[in-house]
Amino acid sequence: MSAAAMNSQTRRERRRRERLVERDAAIPVELYGLKRGTVTALTTCCVLFALFTLAPVVWVIINSTKTQSNIFGSFGFWFASPFEFFHTFANLFRDIDGDGTYANWFLNTVLYSLSGGIGATVLAVLGGYGFARFEFRGSKAFFAIIIAGLLVPITLVAVPLYLAYAKVHLINSVWGMILPSMVVPVGLYLMRTYVELSIPRELIDAARIDGASELRIFLRIALPLMVPGLMTVLLLSVAGTWNNYILPLIIFSNNQLFPVTVGMGLWSQHAGNSGDANLYPLLVLGGLVTIVPMIALFALLQRYWRGGLLLGSVAN
Template identity: 50%
Template structure:
């Protein structure tokens, strides 16, 4: 590993130093099991996969039903009439209780800014902590890691008061800036940069006269892509699904997140004798709100190295 010196040298694909060779860097680990064992393992996987997928399936099936059919037919299969399109039209139509399109757009904005911002900040910090020696490095790293143990509820009231002082309650930055803070991402980026960006490569680039910004952008960043994708996904998912923070700092209906908006509709479903039946519409809205996350995860999962990143915690 120490022989890598050329700036354009082959990229070591991640913190592999502890991983033995084998296909994807993942060792085969069935210990030469018999055909029967393999079948049993597959059946167990299949059963749990059913348990995992059934609730998601139920959401999709239910969003294609009329309210009457929702109440009276088998929940896990389709029934006539198939009204997915008209339900979706209902979801996206403007109504007194708020515009779903607005909530979806808000959430997309918060989650993309939070996701991109969080990824950039933790890539910079992780690379900085892993590859530069500066005074107080370890203390400052502990400082970030320590915040992992501080739940948002612990500082919800002061955050609200500080926001009030600086007129940040019910503003977009007030909602998305906290989404950019992710100690776990800094930790993962530090571990990954430490294993995949060789010091020799950085030194060689410096000798060639490259500036630090250029080294970070052109040499370090491409080597950290799997970790960047992983961290980006974790940040987007946690921002998209965040409930407590918007709940505390935002009460402007225009800035509602999906989780807040769904709550409004959800409460409508619980009002007995309300004129409109929101149940199926709420489910269709829930389906739309998980769809982007599922799509992103499935599209990006070939870059996803969650297991490998976390595995580097061993030892």
């Protein structure tokens, strides 16, 4: 047997054992003071809610395989021939009507989300650490102002935002999209809380005594311990920009700069107005293609959410 095969076998064996341990550790619900009936009722509620939430996704998956007439003419939750998925998929990445292509919009979304998300994460990590572990004059007031930003919906500031952007030439500019996407107050708030709870002051004190500069303490000691929090903020801010509709709608009038959200909004208008024969299948499949990267990102970053990073560092 090859080493790799043996490795995978031991891994499978370990997982099996872990599952057994989990099963042994499970406590009968009666011990929590719950009745079987209550548990069944609650589980039913959860399942119903899950169905309710997942139904649109299932609908999108099924209908992405249909022609326009079948989308309207056949049962929504089952397939209908002809199977048009690949045909629609090919069309999706072709310039249809000169509005700008889906591929272009998709790349725009990727660019805005990654640069905005990474920028937001860097700012949140730096700011959160600073607010959590340094005391300076006005720190509370500054933090309060940042948190106040959480409460202002973007629709409220749409008009002033447009006027301000027009003044500084950020209308129809990539930066007009990226810069505001880097400001994620909730990310900073999350990071501050995360640092406060997961990076003991003694650890930073110890590094100071050990002669490390503040920058080195941040990079070498604090940052590695902030990874789970950091990944959460990255995911939140990337997803936030990915799904952003209002901001690009305000600042972009050039089709070539649209992200997928606004571009598909445009398609949706056209489909409704002119009854364009083939836009609805594209809209459905376009929506499906848009959510796939987000699901992949969740799956990819999941392994960073693990506990025990501080194991052995400080005694209680």
